[in-house]
Amino acid sequence: MSDTTNTNLGSRDAILSVFEGFRDELDDHNDRRERLIKHSRDVTNLSKKIIFLLHRIMTDDASEGSGDGGGVGVGGGGVGDRSRALKAASKGREKLREVQGMFANVRHELTGDRFWRYQRQVSPGLQEYIEALSFAHYLETGKLIGYEEVQKSLSDDQGAPYFPLPLEDYLLGLSDLTGELMRYAISAISRRGGRTKAQDVCVFVRNCRADFEVWTPYFKDLRKKQNVTSQSLEKIEDAAYAIMVRSSEYDLSPDMLDDIVARTVSF
Template sequence: MRSLLFRTAIPALHLFSPKTLTLTLTLVPLLPRSFSSKSPPMASSKDEPPSSSSSLSIEKQFEGFRAHLEDSNSLRDRIRAVAVEMESATRILYSSLLLVHQSLPISEVLVKAARQIEVLKGHYGRLAEILLECPGQYYRYHGDWRSETQTAVSLLAFLHWLETGNLLKHEEAEKKLGLGVSEFGLDIEDYLIGICFMSNELPRYVVNQVTAGDYDSPKKVLKFLTDLHAAFRMLNLRNDFLRKKFDGMKYDLRRVEEVFYDVKIRGLAPVETAEEHSMQT
């Protein structure tokens, strides 16, 4: 009777295996002893970082950058506009100098070139006025007119040599261009590069002069280039643009030497006096 009641109370217990029974019991969730329906506390708004003030400071800084860049670009555009006019003036000056290769009198060449020199001087005056608006920033904008300055120095040096037979000095070049006032002067490296450019014209000048019957010009040009090349060798030049231009000067010197020796071998060179020979030695 007792076994019958036990089977009736749990009629299907004998149908489960021990493993199945254990798995079934473990799947029943257990509730904690104390359950609270309250949600976790939210973070206070006071703990958030002050992003609004940080954004304003960043925006204010970049607003200053924007104004600075706009002023700089406006100033650079004005400088480049003057540089374009300087380039045009140097091209006209160079075209005037080309007449010397046609055996025209040097006096006529100098008169035509003098007009463009005054034009160039006026352009440099305008450039100096613009640079007064940004004191202490000469080399920041220097690259915008550097090439034109080097060309101008080479042409002025060639003109000066045609007129005097001597090298145009740095101070003389500044004076001709109206520079040397306040912070706006002639950069030494630009001057030296311009002198190297000037030497490129001398071999052509010698050939044209000999063709025109001036057999004394090779000796004069050779002496000038030899002294100039020796002076450049005093400088400790590094592997940059100036060094490359100086290396090109030796080829100009070699071409002039070839013309001089050719004229001398053919017996076309004037006979040197004892006084001239002693001065050269």
């Protein structure tokens, strides 16, 4: 707040000096707002790159090595897919730490009541970060990341949050995840074991959509994002359907079918 005196403003000079205080305050506010907008763009860009990185590792044939197979996370379907998912998650987390560092760097701009003042500026980057983080988390655990875990990722070593995580940004960030999962499922399909993976993602996204539906009355952007989720879900369902139809003509297990195809291609 401005450092005005407590006497009436009876003269022009008094008014001018008071308004000088307002000017400094407004300039300060605008400059900070600008800095946070730029920061948010940077966070968005880096987060988008991380999402591409995760996709890249998951579709990279070269990294298809031997793995532990099975487990809670993603990629239980094919040999090596599980290890690939873990590799992706670990590489992703490494990069995500860079983003977390960026948030740590603006922590001082967002202390006290300031965070809520600048939430609209912080929000775009924050949501994109949550999208990337939750993608990595899904690859690792096959689950949706919890609110507290996201908040923890935005806290210092002592566990003190850089700023409070708005529920809205948390949910909208997660909602965007379904679009990436659709892309992931569709690319996976053309690969060995990808058919099972697509089914898993289908169930997962269907549940996301159901869970999020309850919250649509509370956040105006969520309705729109739910529509996108529905479209993504239909794409995954159609893909899963196509697999079923193709394989249903034959009396063989999916694995055996995969083997036959693999043999033909590498004749």
